[in-house]
Amino acid sequence: MLRRPARRVATFFPLAIVLSCCVAAAHALENGLARTPPMGWNSWNKFACDGLNERVVRQTADTMVANGMKDAGYVYVNLDDCWQTSRDAAGNIVADATRFPSGIKALADYIHSKGLKIGLYTDVGTMTCAKRPGSIGHEYQDAMQYAAWGIDYLKEDWCNTLPGQNAESSYTLMRNALAEATAKTGRPILFSLCEWGSNKPWLWAGPIGNMWRSTGDIQDCWDCKKPWGGNGVVQIIDQLDPIYSYAGPGHWNDPDMLEVGNGGMTTEEYRAHFSLWALLAAPLLAGNDIANMSADTKSILLNKEVIAIDQDPMGIQGHRVRKDGDLEIWSKQLADGGRAVILLNRSAAPAKISASWDDIGYPATLQAGVRDLWEAKDKGKVAGSYAAEVPSHGVVMLRIKP
Ligand code: GLA
Numbered sequence: 001m002l003r004r005p006a007r008r009v010a011t012f013f014p015l016a017i018v019l020s021c022c023v024a025a026a027h028a029l030e031n032g033l034a035r036t037p038p039m040g041w042n043s044w045n046k047f048a049c050d051g052l053n054e055r056v057v058r059q060t061a062d063t064m065v066a067n068g069m070k071d072a073g074y075v076y077v078n079l080d081d082c083w084q085t086s087r088d089a090a091g092n093i094v095a096d097a098t099r100f101p102s103g104i105k106a107l108a109d110y111i112h113s114k115g116l117k118i119g120l121y122t123d124v125g126t127m128t129c130a131k132r133p134g135s136i137g138h139e140y141q142d143a144m145q146y147a148a149w150g151i152d153y154l155k156e157d158w159c160n161t162l163p164g165q166n167a168e169s170s171y172t173l174m175r176n177a178l179a180e181a182t183a184k185t186g187r188p189i190l191f192s193l194c195e196w197g198s199n200k201p202w203l204w205a206g207p208i209g210n211m212w213r214s215t216g217d218i219q220d221c222w223d224c225k226k227p228w229g230g231n232g233v234v235q236i237i238d239q240l241d242p243i244y245s246y247a248g249p250g251h252w253n254d255p256d257m258l259e260v261g262n263g264g265m266t267t268e269e270y271r272a273h274f275s276l277w278a279l280l281a282a283p284l285l286a287g288n289d290i291a292n293m294s295a296d297t298k299s300i301l302l303n304k305e306v307i308a309i310d311q312d313p314m315g316i317q318g319h320r321v322r323k324d325g326d327l328e329i330w331s332k333q334l335a336d337g338g339r340a341v342i343l344l345n346r347s348a349a350p351a352k353i354s355a356s357w358d359d360i361g362y363p364a365t366l367q368a369g370v371r372d373l374w375e376a377k378d379k380g381k382v383a384g385s386y387a388a389e390v391p392s393h394g395v396v397m398l399r400i401k402p
Contacts, residue, residue: 028250029175031182033190034210035249036311038153038283040076040119041069042257045218045287049082049130053099054107056291063291065114072302073311074286076153076190077111078119081130093122093133093142108150119153119190120146124170125160134160136170139177143189147181151189154178158195167199168208175208192254192283196229197239202246202253211252211283215239218256218287220264222273222393223346231256233265233273234346240280240317247281247317254283261288261297268394271374272344274300275397278310279318279332279342305373306397309340318342321359327351327390331360338368338401345390353396354387366402373397 041060043052061077064070083104085096095104104120111118122142123134135142135156146154156174158167171193178189193205193212201212215236216229224232231239236255247253255277260270277284286301293301309332318332318340326347332340339360343353357364370379370386374397379386388396 028206028248029191029208029210030250031179031188031191031210033188033250034252036313036315037252037281038076038190038192038211038285039073039307039311040078040117040153040285041074041290042076042078042080042119042155042285042287044080045220045257045259046262046289052079052082054102057107058110059291061111061114061116064116067290067298068302069286069290070114070116072304072307074284074301075115076117076119076285078121078153078155078285080121080155081128081157082132083120084122084128084132087133087138091138091141093138093145104151105149112150117152118150119155119192120151121155121157123157123159124167124174124195125158125162125165127160129157129159131160135174136162139174140180143174143177143181144184146178146189147185147187150187152187153190153192155192155194158198167195167201168204171195171201171205171208194254202243206246206251210250211254213256214243214253215255218259220259220262222265222269233259233269233276237276237280237320240282241320244280244317244319247315249313249315252281252283253317255280257283257285257287258301259287260300261286261293266393267296267300268391270297270300272393272395274303275306275342275373275395276330276344278306279330279340279397281310281312281315281317281332284310303373305371305376305399309334309373309397309399312340322355327353329353329355329359331355333361334399336401338399341386341398341400343388343390343396343398345392345394348392350389350391352387353390354385355398356385357383360400362402368400368402371399371401373399 125134191209193209197214205212219230221232314335322329328344330342
């Protein structure tokens with residue numbers, strides 16, 4: 001028997017639309033961006049500091065256009081830590097000329113010429129996590145420089161802060177600097193806060209950023225916890241579940257970039273990781289070597305029916321609606337009145353999991369069409385419940401439509 005947690009799902013559908021519209025309007029950063037969770041690629045999970053250079057970034061952008069990722073919605077090409085080296089005598093941020101011999105402006109022009117957008121990384125404190133210059137004291141100067149280069153997206157980290165530095169006011173300062181840069185150039189800049197959930201940003205960051213990291217750094221593993229705060233997939237979803245109501249169009253919880261294709265998990269686990277991120281309405285930033293990925297990895301990142309769950313226009317973050325030990329059911333309301341449902345098996349053996357209509361906020365008698373999104377097969381019209389065999393560390397992901 002599956003145990004039911006406190007009931008949190010059965011919001012009447014039209015009321016949900018009204019609420020999501022008005023909560024978002026009152027608490028979201030109004031820069032018009034990220035109406036659905038941002039999608040793209042980020043250099044860090046695969047290339048870290050030493051592997052980042054202009055060649056990798058151009059090759060990634062070229063491949064995203066050629067392999068259908070751009071058409072599937074992956075538009076941001078984001079340089080993480082280590083693109084920068086120092087400041088010049090006037091305090092301007094200086095890109096690493098060895099790694100980026102053509103400069104950031106030329107790279108931005110190249111990425112824009114492909115119909116893609118470019119992101120950069122900085123830090124609230126004196127230095128980034130990899131000890132490159134941070135933005136403290138240079139927020140307006142940096143924002144103007146980013147805008148002049150044509151930057152579309154900024155991630156701001158939380159390393160090397162001053163003792164007692166306040167997160168909300170520090171990120172507000174950069175938000176204001178970006179807004180001023182946008183006013184001058186007309187180019188809006190998506191703002192991604194990265195303070196790892198340390199100060200509960202879901203409580204205050206809605207009017208400041210388009211997304212906020214809610215957890216420590218993701219690790220390329222299913223179930224692991226590092227003493228310094230690194231998390232596996234299951235550790236992250238457990239932390240995202242209780243804060244689902246804070247996400248919405250323009251302002252998203254960020255469970256960190258994808259590890260799909262980086263080699264530390266099985267294909268089944270990567271499929272589950274991607275499915276859960278989509279159900280959580282998470283930003284989908286691929287974190288692998290796009291130019292050299294396997295067919296399995298590509299088929300996960302390019303599953304358009306799963307991406308559509310992430311990009312659903314109502315912008316509801318899904319959450320867990322039932323748990324029985326390692327067997328769980330997660331559900332997300334969709335704009336068409338349907339539900340995305342994940343049957344998640346965290347155990348070491350295959351198991352049958354059954355989702356009842358009551359779990360997902362439907363009357364038991366309702367006839368609804370069930371489609372399996374990884375099999376890409378319709379399973380017919382069903383009332384009451386739907387059950388399936390789920391592999392160990394795997395999911396069955398369904399789209400249910402009355
Ligand atoms: C922190 C962030 C990561 C990455 C690295 C770069 O750990 O959380 O996402 O940006 O810094 O140094």
